[in-house]
Amino acid sequence: DGGITQSPKYLFRKEGQNVTLSCEQNLNHDAMYWYRQDPGQGLRLIYYSQIVNDFQKGDIAEGYSVSREKKESFPLTVTSAQKNPTAFYLCASSAGIRYGYTFGSGTRLTVV
Amino acid sequence: SQQGEEDPQALSIQEGENATMNCSYKTSINNLQWYRQNSGRGLVHLILIRSNEREKHSGRLRVTLDTSKKSSSLLITASRAADTASYFCATLGGTDKLIFGTGTRLQVFP
Numbered sequence: 349d350g351g352i353t354q355s356p357k358y359l360f361r362k363e364g365q366n367v368t369l370s371c372e373q374n375l376n377h378d379a380m381y382w383y384r385q386d387p388g389q390g391l392r393l394i395y396y397s398q399i400v401n402d403f404q405k406g407d408i409a410e411g412y413s414v415s416r417e418k419k420e421s422f423p424l425t426v427t428s429a430q431k432n433p434t435a436f437y438l439c440a441s442s443a444g445i446r447y448g449y450t451f452g453s454g455t456r457l458t459v460v
Numbered sequence: 461s462q463q464g465e466e467d468p469q470a471l472s473i474q475e476g477e478n479a480t481m482n483c484s485y486k487t488s489i490n491n492l493q494w495y496r497q498n499s500g501r502g503l504v505h506l507i508l509i510r511s512n513e514r515e516k517h518s519g520r521l522r523v524t525l526d527t528s529k530k531s532s533s534l535l536i537t538a539s540r541a542a543d544t545a546s547y548f549c550a551t552l553g554g555t556d557k558l559i560f561g562t563g564t565r566l567q568v569f570p
Binding site (some may be wrong): 352354379381383388389390391393396398406436438440442444445446447448449450451452453454456 | 505
């Protein structure tokens with residue numbers, strides 16, 4: 349079955365550490381997205397990529413980095429520069445503007 | 461930045477009743493989409509309505525769009541306990557990225 353796989357489901361980070369969240373899709377979608385969700389604030393766009401080897405900053409890119417070396421994969425690194433990383437992170441992909449997004453099941457990141 | 465604002469923020473109804481959620485947005489759009497999120501899970505796409513459409517149906521869902529008022533509504537008819545979730549509207553403007561609203565939390569009591 350086609351879909352998006354995010355891993356891990358839960359992640360704990362110590363202060364000062366970088367961590368990488370995985371997002372893999374087998375839907376053959378060109379576009380992929382990372383959103384952050386905090387309680388009561390809806391989803392905010394971190395980074396997005398419309399084609400391999402290209403990506404753009406979203407509204408809250410500071411403290412995050414991404415890569416898009418393969419069509420299927422769009423990993424997100426939460427760096428130590430992100431001062432408040434505790435949140436629920438959602439990855440999505442899209443076949444184009446006429447279609448809805450397909451979301452993964454999310455990664456819950458907690459700073460300990 | 462949030463494009464859409466949902467109203468109400470929370471809604472509690474009994475099974476069998478209809479649930480109506482509203483969404484307002486600020487800028488011109490290509491299309492508007494509604495998503496559902498069960499607690500702690502990813503979002504599921506429900507329905508997409510284009511800017512030149514006024515109404516769309518999918519099963520028990522009915523979506524309307526009024527571009528002159530920059531608003532949309534989602535109606536769920538004959539609600540079930542399984543409809544309990546958060547519902548988000550999202551708008552697609554000139555770029556290929558969705559901007560989400562803050563969501564409506566729907567509780568359907570058996």
